[in-house]
């Protein structure tokens with residue numbers, strides 16, 4: 001089932017623990033993770049438990065550092081597709097001065113699609129496919145980042161189960177974008193061996 005939403009909010013405390021999440025965050029997390037989540041089991045847990053890729057965690061940690069020390073809000077373009085919906089989101093991250101960090105996302109564009117590869121409930125093979133956490137493009141063996149539309153041509157194995165396992169990275173373009181929105185402040189570990 002696809003969840004329609006236009007905004008999503010959550011916040012973390014000075015130690016990056018979730019202090020509250022709204023129902024859309026829970027709905028989205030449920031849609032993208034086969035595990036059951038409820039506000040009572042999420043609040044108090046570090047945000048980092050919900051971000052599996054170390055490089056993606058690093059980006060968010062730098063964003064937290066930036067908004068807390070610079071006191072400025074950041075707007076990050078973001079894509080968070082589900083198996084049935086393409087979603088383009090504008091994510092605003094800000095701090096209230098007490099160390100809390102607030103996330104507010106606004107849905108910029110949505111359209112129906114069918115990308116079974118994104119359905120965590122479907123069987124997986126041992127092979128892996130690298131996906132960017134932010135723009136959701138997939139990396140070819142040659143290092144090129146491609147959109148879902150090109151998947152069938154580049155990765156026939158991604159068209160039917162068992163699907164390759166998705167491992168997350170941050171692509172060069174999204175690293176560059178993050179540097180731009182952070183005004184050059186961000187000292188990202190941009191040359192990780194994972195990229």
Ligand SMILES: [Zn+2]
Pocket residue numbers: 132133134135136137170171172173174
């Ligand atoms: Zn990207």
